[in-house]
Amino acid sequence: MTSLAPMIGLADVRTAADRIRGAVAETPCLHSRTLSSLTGAEVWLKFENHQFTASFKERGALNKLLQLSDDERKRGVIAMSAGNHAQGVAYHAGRLGIPATIVMPTITPYVKVRHVRAFGARVVIEGDTLVEAATKARALAEAEGLVFVHPYDDPAIMAGQGTLALEMLAQAPTLQDLIVPVGGGGLIAGMAVAARALKPDLRIFGVESELYTAMYQEMHGLPVHVGGVSIAEGISVRDIGRAPIEVARKLVEDVLIAREADIERAIVALVEIEKTVTEGAGAAGLAALLAHPERFKGRHVGIVLSGGNIDTRLLASVLMRGLVRDGRLARIIVMSDDAPGRLAKAAGVIGAAGVNIVEVAHQRLFTLASAKATEIEFVVEARDRAHLEDLLLALAAAGLPAKIEEPD
Missing domain, CATH: 3.30.70.260 (ACT domain)
Structure with missing residues (x-):
C-alpha cells in the first residue's frame, strides 16, 4: 500500500489512549436488553454522545493537538468540519491555549456553530459542502501559517479514534461484530486496526446514509455518486480519506446502507428505549441493525453511538414524525x-x-x-x-x- 495506512498500528492506538487518558471520557458500553430482544442479537451500545462535546471526535482531535510542536501551537490550527470535529478541535485547542479557526459549511446545524464559538474558536462559514469548506480552510492555512487538522485522513486522527475500539473490547469482551458510522472513514479505520489486531475474527461493518455511500461504492468498484440533504449530516461526506479506504479494504467486512427513514426510526428508538439523544450519524449504526437483523442474529454486536449533537427543532420534528409512522x-x-x-x-x-x-x-x-x-x-x-x-x-x-x- 502507498497510503498512510501502514503508519497506523495497534501500538499507535495504545499510545494515543495513554496520551488522551484523563482528558477524554471513557464512555459507557452497555448491554441493551430491549434492543437485543427486538433484533435477535445481543446488543451493546457505546455512548460516545456522553463525551463533553457529545461526539467521539474529541479523541482524534486531542491526539493530534498533543503532538504539535511548540512553534505549531503558537501559530495555531485550522480545521474544516460540519460540526463534531470542529467542536473537538475547538474545545481541546482552547483548553490547551492553542488558537483555533474552524471553517464550517452552510449546512452545519446552528447548535454546532454555537458550541464551536463558545469554545473560543474563530468560525468561518464557507461553502455548501465539506469540499468547499476544505478549500477555504486550506487557503487560510497557507495564508496565515496555520496547521491544518484534517477530520479523518490523518494517522494521528485515526489512531485517536481507534481508542474507542480498545475501550469497547475491554468493556464487552464477548463482542463479535462492530457497527460503525462512516463519514470520511477515520473512525472505522482506527477502530478496525485496533479491534482486528486484538481479535482477528471480529467482523467490522461500516454504515453510510443512502445519500452518501462513497465508501460502499469504492469498496464495490463503483463510480462515486453522492449528494442530497440528509438527516445524518455528520456522515454526509463526498470523499473518503485515502488512508481510511485502504484500511477498510483490508479489514472491514462490508458497508451497510441506512435509509433516511431508518435513521429517523433509530433516533426515536434510542430516545424511547435507551433515554438517550443521538444525532442522525450517531443513530446510523442502530438503523443498520434494525434494517438488517438477519445478518447479526444470535451474535454479540457493538454499536457506536458516535454523537448527540442534533438541533432541538429537528429532534422534535423527528419524534413527532415517529408518532405519525407508528x-x-x-x-x-x-x-x-x-x-x-x-x-x-x-x-x-x-x-x-x-x-x-x-x-x-x-x-x-x-x-x-x-x-x-x-x-x-x-x-x-x-x-x-x-x-x-x-x-x-x-x-x-x-x-x-x-x-x-x-x-x-
Missing part, C-alpha cells in the same frame, strides 16, 4: 353534511373511543365535496394504528365516514 398521531378527515352539531357529534365519538383530539379545523372551500357538505380535519392521538382503525369504524357507525390522511 399511528400514535394522525390526521383524520371526517365527511359530514354542513349542519349544526356535527362537529360536537364527531368529537363525542372520538372521545368515547378513547382518542385524544390535538387539533381541529373545518374545511369548506378547498374540497371536492358538495357545497352543502364539510370536511372536518382532526389531528388525534391514539395508542397505535389498530386504535385508529377502531375509531374509523366507530365514526362510520355514527354516520360520519372518515379516512386517515397518510403522509407522503
